[in-house]
Amino acid sequence: MEYEASKLFFAGIDIGSTMSKAVVVDDQGTMRGYVVGQTGAEHRRRANRVMEDVLIKSSITLDEVAYIISTGYGRVNVPFADRQVTELTCHAKGVASIFPEVRTAIDIGGQDAKVLKIKNGRLTDFLTNDKCAAGTGRFLEVAAETLGLGLNEMGQISLQSDTPVKINSLCTIFAQQEIISRLSEGQPLPDILAGVYIAVTTRVVKLARQLKVEPPVVFTGGVAKNAGMVKAMEIVLGMPVLIPEEPLITGALGAAILARDEAFKLVQAGHYKMEKKQLSEAYIEFTEKDR
Amino acid sequence: MSGYFLGIDIGAAASKAVVIDGQKKIMGAAVIPSGTNYATTAAAVKAEALKQAGLQLADITSSAATGIGGRNAGAKSYHGVIICDARGVNLTFPSARTIIDIGGQGSQVITMNGEGRVINFNVSEICATGSARLLQVVARILQIGIDEIGPLSLRSAKPSSFSTSCTVFLETEVITRISQGDKPEDILAGIHHSIADKISGMSRGVTLEKDFAIIGGGALDIGLVQAIEEKLAVKALVPENPRLMAALGAAAVARGHHAGK
Numbered sequence: 001m002e003y004e005a006s007k008l009f010f011a012g013i014d015i016g017s018t019m020s021k022a023v024v025v026d027d028q029g030t031m032r033g034y035v036v037g038q039t040g041a042e043h044r045r046r047a048n049r050v051m052e053d054v055l056i057k058s059s060i061t062l063d064e065v066a067y068i069i070s071t072g073y074g075r076v077n078v079p080f081a082d083r084q085v086t087e088l089t090c091h092a093k094g095v096a097s098i099f100p101e102v103r104t105a106i107d108i109g110g111q112d113a114k115v116l117k118i119k120n121g122r123l124t125d126f127l128t129n130d131k132c133a134a135g136t137g138r139f140l141e142v143a144a145e146t147l148g149l150g151l152n153e154m155g156q157i158s159l160q161s162d163t164p165v166k167i168n169s170l171c172t173i174f175a176q177q178e179i180i181s182r183l184s185e186g187q188p189l190p191d192i193l194a195g196v197y198i199a200v201t202t203r204v205v206k207l208a209r210q211l212k213v214e215p216p217v218v219f220t221g222g223v224a225k226n227a228g229m230v231k232a233m234e235i236v237l238g239m240p241v242l243i244p245e246e247p248l249i250t251g252a253l254g255a256a257i258l259a260r261d262e263a264f265k266l267v268q269a270g271h272y273k274m275e276k277k278q279l280s281e282a283y284i285e286f287t288e289k290d291r
Numbered sequence: 292m293s294g295y296f297l298g299i300d301i302g303a304a305a306s307k308a309v310v311i312d313g314q315k316k317i318m319g320a321a322v323i324p325s326g327t328n329y330a331t332t333a334a335a336v337k338a339e340a341l342k343q344a345g346l347q348l349a350d351i352t353s354s355a356a357t358g359i360g361g362r363n364a365g366a367k368s369y370h371g372v373i374i375c376d377a378r379g380v381n382l383t384f385p386s387a388r389t390i391i392d393i394g395g396q397g398s399q400v401i402t403m404n405g406e407g408r409v410i411n412f413n414v415s416e417i418c419a420t421g422s423a424r425l426l427q428v429v430a431r432i433l434q435i436g437i438d439e440i441g442p443l444s445l446r447s448a449k450p451s452s453f454s455t456s457c458t459v460f461l462e463t464e465v466i467t468r469i470s471q472g473d474k475p476e477d478i479l480a481g482i483h484h485s486i487a488d489k490i491s492g493m494s495r496g497v498t499l500e501k502d503f504a505i506i507g508g509g510a511l512d513i514g515l516v517q518a519i520e521e522k523l524a525v526k527a528l529v530p531e532n533p534r535l536m537a538a539l540g541a542a543a544v545a546r547g548h549h550a551g552k
Contacts, residue, residue: 131457142459169417171419171458172457173424173428174424181327
C-alpha cells in the first residue's frame with residue numbers, strides 16, 4: 001500500500017478487560033494499520049505500547065495523527081487520547097463500517113458480552129452483561145484450564161462433535177464441576193467441548209433475544225475467532241453470522257473513524273486552526289474532494 | 292401416633308436424613324457429602340440416621356425424599372424442597388413466617404403461614420454467589436477452613452468492597468485485595484455483604500414477615516447470618532442444625548401422609 005506523504009491519520013485505542021487494540025485510519029476512514037495485545041495489569045503502559053506499535057504498523061509518526069479516541073473498559077487510562085467514547089458507540093460504528101447492513105451485533109469479550117441493535121449504521125438499542133462470567137470469554141478460559149487445553153485447540157476438537165453434551169449449569173463455577181463429571185462418566189471430549197460452546201452461546205443469545213435478533217447478525221470479539229464458538233452461535237441462533245476479518249478490533253476501528261469525524265467537526269467549528277494546521281489543510285482538501 | 296418416619300434430602304453439596312417418631316420428635320439424623328451417585332449416597336445417609344436413632348429400616352413406617360437427587364433416594368414419595376423447608380422450619384420455629392435457605396447451589400426465599408403452608412417463594416438461578424459455594428471458593432484462596440470463616444469475619448472493622456457479584460470475577464478481585472493488603476477478616480466480611488446483597492435482591496416481590504429463619508449450609512456461617520440480618524434489618528432464628536430442615540420437613544410430610552390414610 002502506498003501512502004501519500006501529506007496525509008493525516010486518526011487513531012482509536014480500545015483498552016479491553018483482556019485485550020488492548022489500536023487502529024489507525026486515514027482521512028477517508030480507511031484502515032491503515034492495527035495491533036492487538038494483552039491488556040495486563042498496567043493499562044497506561046499498555047496504551048502507550050499499542051499506540052507505538054500501531055504507528056510502526058501503519059508506517060507513520062505520532063505527529064501525523066491528528067486525533068485520538070480511546071474506548072473500552074480502560075479508556076480513562078489513555079493519557080494521550082483527545083477524547084473518550086463508550087465502547088457501545090465505537091463498536092456500533094466499527095461494525096457498521098464493515099457491514100453497513102448490520103441489524104444485530106453480538107460481541108463477546110474476555111469478561112463481558114454485549115448485544116447491539118443497529119439500523120442504518122446507528123445504534124438503536126443494546127444490552128450488556130458484565131455481571132456474570134457465564135456468557136463471556138472467561139467461561140471458555142475456565143473450561144480450557146479445567147481440561148488443560150488451549151483455547152484454539154478446544155475449538156478445533158469441538159468441531160468433531162455432532163452430538164453436544166448438555167451442560168445444565170449456567171453458572172461457570174458449577175459448569176466447571178459438570179465438565180469434570182461428564183468426563184468421568186466417559187463422555188467423548190469433542191461432545192463435552194461442543195456442549196461448552198452451546199452453553200456460553202445460549203447465555204448470550206438469551207440476552208440477544210430480549211432485543212429481538214434480526215439478520216444480518218455480526219459476531220465479534222475475541223471469542224468470534226474460535227471455530228467451535230462460531231458453529232455453536234449459528235446453531236443456537238438458527239441463522240448464519242457474519243464475522244469481520246479481525247473480530248477483535250471493531251471497537252478500536254469505530255473509535256478511529258469517530259476520531260476522524262470528530263476532528264473534522266472541530267475544524268468545521270473553527271477550532272484547531274492554529275495548533276493543528278495540517279489537520280485544517282487535510283480537512284479542506286477532503287471537503288473539496290467531496291464536493 | 293406411633294411409628295417412625297424417615298425424611299431424606301439429597302442436596303447439591305450435602306445429603307441429609309432425619310428420623311422422627313409419631314410425636315414429630317427427632318430420633319436420629321445424619322449429614323454426608325452428596326458425591327456423584329445419589330442412590331448410594333441416599334442409602335448411606337439413611338443407614339447413618341437409623342443408626343443414630345438406634346432403629347432398623349423395618350421400624351420405618353413411611354418415608355419421603357426431597358432435594359436435587361431426592362428422586363433417586365428410594366423413598367415412598369418425593370416432594371419439592373420448598374414445601375419440605377417450610378414444614379421443617381414450622382416444626383422447629385412455629386413463629387417463623389419467612390425462610391431464607393442458602394444451599395450449595397443457590398438459595399431460596401420462602402414465606403409461609405402459621406401451619407407451615409407456603410404462601411410465596413423465589414428461587415435463585417443456579418449461581419455460586421447466591422450459594423454457600425462462594426464461601427468455599429474464598430476459603431480456599433485464603434487457605435482457611437470453612438468453619439473458620441464466620442468467627443474470623445466477625446473481627447472485621449472495615450469490610451472490603453467488591454465491584455462484582457460473580458464468583459469467577461470475585462476470585463480475581465479477592466486476590467487483588469490480598470495483594471493490596473486487605474486483611475482476611477475484611478475480605479470475608481466483604482464477601483458476606485456480597486452474598487447478602489444477592490439474597491436481598493432475591494426477596495424482592497415477596498412480602499417478608501417476621502419471624503425470619505435462616506437455614507441451609509450458609510446458616511452455619513455466623514458472619515453471613517449477621518450480614519443478612521443487617522441487610523434486611525431483622526433478627527433471624529437459626530436452627531441448631533440448619534442443614535437438616537428440608538429432611539425434617541420431608542419426614543413430617545411422610546408422617547402426615549400416613550396419618551391421612
